[in-house]
Amino acid sequence: MIPRIVRFGTSLGALLGAGGCAVQPDRAPCDTLGDPGLEIAPADVDFGDFQAGDPLLYGNPPQGGAPYSPFHARVTGVPDLDDGASITLHAVDPTDDALLGDTPYEVRLVCANVGDSAGQWLGTDLHQRFNGWTLDDLEGRTMDLTLTIANQAGDGVEASLQGVLTRM
Amino acid sequence: MPLTLLLAAVLLPSPARACGGMFCDAVTPVDQSAERIIFSFDSGGFVDTEVQITYSGQDDDFAWVVPVPAEPELYVSNDALFTALANATIPTYTLQTAETWYEKSCAGLTEVEPPPLPEFGTADYTDTADTDSGAINVVSTLTVGPYDTVVLQATDADVLVLWLQDQGYNLPEQLSTVLEPYVAEGQYFVALKLSSDKDTGDLTPLGMRYPATAASIPIQLTSVAAVPDLPIEVFVLGESRAVPDNYLHVTLNEAALDWFGGTANYRSVVAKAADEAGGQAFATDFVGPTANLGVRVWTEGVLHEEELAAEPDPIRWLNVVLGAVTASAQLTAFLPTVVPPPDGVDATSFLACPDCYAEDYVFPDWDPAAATTALDAAILTPLRAQQARLDRSPTLTRLFTTMDPSEMTADPIFVQNADLPQEVSATHVATQHLTYIDGALSSLALETAEGITYDIADPAAPSTEGIDKPSAMVISDLGATGAGTVLFDGTKAAKYAAEVTPDGCGGQDLGAAAPLLLLGAGLLRRRRR
Numbered sequence: 148m149i150p151r152i153v154r155f156g157t158s159l160g161a162l163l164g165a166g167g168c169a170v171q172p173d174r175a176p177c178d179t180l181g182d183p184g185l186e187i188a189p190a191d192v193d194f195g196d197f198q199a200g201d202p203l204l205y206g207n208p209p210q211g212g213a214p215y216s217p218f219h220a221r222v223t224g225v226p227d228l229d230d231g232a233s234i235t236l237h238a239v240d241p242t243d244d245a246l247l248g249d250t251p252y253e254v255r256l257v258c259a260n261v262g263d264s265a266g267q268w269l270g271t272d273l274h275q276r277f278n279g280w281t282l283d284d285l286e287g288r289t290m291d292l293t294l295t296i297a298n299q300a301g302d303g304v305e306a307s308l309q310g311v312l313t314r315m
Numbered sequence: 316m317p318l319t320l321l322l323a324a325v326l327l328p329s330p331a332r333a334c335g336g337m338f339c340d341a342v343t344p345v346d347q348s349a350e351r352i353i354f355s356f357d358s359g360g361f362v363d364t365e366v367q368i369t370y371s372g373q374d375d376d377f378a379w380v381v382p383v384p385a386e387p388e389l390y391v392s393n394d395a396l397f398t399a400l401a402n403a404t405i406p407t408y409t410l411q412t413a414e415t416w417y418e419k420s421c422a423g424l425t426e427v428e429p430p431p432l433p434e435f436g437t438a439d440y441t442d443t444a445d446t447d448s449g450a451i452n453v454v455s456t457l458t459v460g461p462y463d464t465v466v467l468q469a470t471d472a473d474v475l476v477l478w479l480q481d482q483g484y485n486l487p488e489q490l491s492t493v494l495e496p497y498v499a500e501g502q503y504f505v506a507l508k509l510s511s512d513k514d515t516g517d518l519t520p521l522g523m524r525y526p527a528t529a530a531s532i533p534i535q536l537t538s539v540a541a542v543p544d545l546p547i548e549v550f551v552l553g554e555s556r557a558v559p560d561n562y563l564h565v566t567l568n569e570a571a572l573d574w575f576g577g578t579a580n581y582r583s584v585v586a587k588a589a590d591e592a593g594g595q596a597f598a599t600d601f602v603g604p605t606a607n608l609g610v611r612v613w614t615e616g617v618l619h620e621e622e623l624a625a626e627p628d629p630i631r632w633l634n635v636v637l638g639a640v641t642a643s644a645q646l647t648a649f650l651p652t653v654v655p656p657p658d659g660v661d662a663t664s665f666l667a668c669p670d671c672y673a674e675d676y677v678f679p680d681w682d683p684a685a686a687t688t689a690l691d692a693a694i695l696t697p698l699r700a701q702q703a704r705l706d707r708s709p710t711l712t713r714l715f716t717t718m719d720p721s722e723m724t725a726d727p728i729f730v731q732n733a734d735l736p737q738e739v740s741a742t743h744v745a746t747q748h749l750t751y752i753d754g755a756l757s758s759l760a761l762e763t764a765e766g767i768t769y770d771i772a773d774p775a776a777p778s779t780e781g782i783d784k785p786s787a788m789v790i791s792d793l794g795a796t797g798a799g800t801v802l803f804d805g806t807k808a809a810k811y812a813a814e815v816t817p818d819g820c821g822g823q824d825l826g827a828a829a830p831l832l833l834l835g836a837g838l839l840r841r842r843r844r
Binding site: 208212213229252253254255256257258259260262264269271272276278279 | 384496497499500501502529560561562563590591592593594595721724725728790792800801802803804807
C-alpha cells in the first residue's frame with residue numbers, strides 16, 4: 148500500500164485553519180489529529196494487515212447488479228469529512244491496462260471515538276463496482292486500486308493497493 | 316411536479332395512558348407516517364418486497380419505475396399487513412415519575428410522606444400525532460391489480476426513459492441519470508401505470524418476488540422525487556434479525572428525546588443520529604418474534620366462501636365480509652364495486668352501516684358467485700399470501716431512518732444476522748426524579764434506561780434541550796455475521812453522570828447525605844412526640 152497526500156484544488160478553509168463544519172458534540176477530534184493520511188484495506192482485512200499481492204475478494208452484490216469488491220478506509224489529517232467527502236475508486240489491471248472500474252460517489256465519513264480507529268475518519272463500505280465485467284472475466288486478474296478521498300474544500304488524500312481478484 | 320410518488324401511509328393512533336399512585340406514565344407512540352416497505356426472506360433464496368404506494372396527482376400522471384436484481388413475479392398486495400405490523404411495533408416512550416419529598420430544617424433534610432395526590436392526573440401530556448429499440452428487452456407485460464406493468468431490461472438509460480414515455484409512462488427526463496447505474500449493472504426494471512379504467516383511488520401496494528439473498532431499497536431512484544428528511548420505515552420478516560449491511564446502524568441517545576414534550580422530536584433525533592453517522596444509517600425500532608405480536612391478517616375458516624358464493628342477499632353478503640375480512644383501504648375500495656351503495660348514498664356511509672339501507676336496497680343483478688370470486692382475487696388471495704409470509708417468518712425487524720435526497724447515493728441493503736440479540740423492545744422508559752423540599756419542587760433529574768442521570772436546569776419548565784449530547788449513543792457497522800464494529804460510543808464522548816443536587820441546607824449532595832437524612836428523620840420524629 149502506498150499512501151500519499153494530494154491536494155485537490157484550492158482550500159481557503161484549510162489555509163485559514165477552519166473548515167466551517169458543523170461541530171458534532173463531543174466528537175473525537177478527527178479534524179485536528181495528525182498529518183494527512185489514508186489507509187485502505189479489503190473489508191475483511193484489518194488495517195495494516197494487507198500485503199501487496201494478497202487476494203482481493205469480489206463477487207455479486209447481494210441485491211444483484213454488477214460485481215463488486217468491498218473496502219474500508221480511514222483518514223487522518225483532513226478536516227470536515229463529516230460535511231461531505233468525494234470518493235473515487237479507480238481500478239486497473241496492470242498486466243493489460245484494462246480499466247476494471249471507476250466508481251465516484253459522495254458520502255460523509257464518521258469520526259470514530261473508540262477502538263483502533265479512534266480519532267480517525269472511517270469509511271466502512273466503499274465498493275468498487277466492476278460494471279460491464281462478469282465474475283469469470285475478473286477471476287485471477289491483478290488489480291491496482293487507487294482510492295482518493297477529498298473534503299468539500301478540495302483537500303484530499305490518496306492511497307493505492309495491489310492484489311489479485313479472488314471470488315468470495 | 317408531474318410525478319409525485321409518496322410511498323407513505325399516515326397512522327396516528329391515540330396513545331395509551333396509565334396514571335396512578337406515585338407513578339404517572341405518559342406513554343407516547345411516535346409519529347408513524349413514512350415510506351413503508353415490507354421485505355420477507357424465505358428459505359428458498361427469494362425475497363418478497365411489498366411497497367405501499369400512495370400518490371397525489373392526476374390519474375394519467377401516475378407512473379413508477381423500480382429496478383430489481385432479477386426477473387420478478389409481480390402481485391397485488393394489501394395495506395392490512397403494513398397497518399398490523401406498524402401498530403404492533405410502534406416505538407413508545409414512557410416517562411415515569413418518581414417523587415421524593417423532604418422537609419428542611421437546620422438539622423438537615425428529612426424525607427417525609429408526600430401529600431395526597433389529587434384524584435388521578437398528576438401530569439398532562441399532549442398526544443403526539445402528528446411517497447423497439449435494440450437497447451430494450453421487454454421481458455413481460457402484465458396487468459396486476461389496478462396496474463399495467465412491464466418488466467424490461469435496457470442497455471441505455473436514455474432509451475429506456477424514451478421508450479417508457481412512448482408507452483404512455485409520464486416520467487421526468489432527469490430520471491435517466493439516476494437509472495444509469497442500474498442499467499449499467501444489468502438490472503431488471505418494473506414499470507407500472509394505472510390501467511385505463513382505474514384511478515388513483517384504486518392504488519394498492521405492489522408485491523415483487525425475486526431471487527436474492529439480501530433486500531435492497533432503490534433509494535437512488537427515489538431521490539428524483541424525494542422530500543427533505545424523507546422518513547423510511549422498513550419491516551423485515553425472516554429467520555433472524557435484519558440489519559443494514561452497507562449503511563451504518565445507530566442506537567439513539569434517549570437523552571436527546573424530548574421526554575417532557577411527549578418525545579415529539581423522535582424523528583428529529585433519528586435524523587440527527589443518522590446525520591452523525593454520515594447520513595446513511597438506520598435505527599432499529601423493534602426486533603422480536605412474530606409469534607408474540609398477535610398479528611393476523613387472515614385466518615382460515617373464518618370466511619366460508621362456498622356459503623358466501625350462494626348468499627342471495629347482497630347486504631348479508633356485505634356484512635359477512637365486513638365482519639370476517641381484515642379491514643384495509645383495498646377492501647373499502649373493492650366492496651362498492653360489487654355491492655354498490657344505493658343512489659344518493661356515499662360508499663363510506665354505506666359500508667359503515669349496510670343494514671341501515673337494507674329496506675330500500677334493490678340490487679337487480681346480484682351475482683354472489685361472481686362477487687365472491689372477485690373478492691377472492693382482489694382481497695383474500697393477497698391476505699392469505701401475506702399471512703403465509705408472516706407465518707413462515709419467526710422474526711420481525713422494524714428499522715427507521717430519514718434521508719435527504721442528497722444522501723441517497725447508495726441503495727441500502729438489509730441482511731439477516733443471527734449473531735446479534737434477537738430482541739429489541741419498542742418500549743422505552745425513562746424516569747423523572749422529582750425532589751420536593753418543604754412542599755416546593757426543588758429539582759428534577761431525568762434518568763434514562765441506560766442508567767444515566769441528567770440534571771434538568773429548570774424543573775418548572777423541564778426540557779432536555781440544554782443537555783449537551785449527541786443524538787446517536789452508538790454508531791456501529793453491522794453485517795450478516797458477528798456483533799459488528801462500534802465506531803462511536805456516546806458514553807465515551809460526554810460527561811453523562813450527574814448527581815441530583817437539591818437546593819437544601821448547605822447545598823449538600825443527596826447521595827452523600829442519605830445516612831444523615833435517615834438519622835435526621837429519626838430525631839425529628841422523637842421531637843414531635
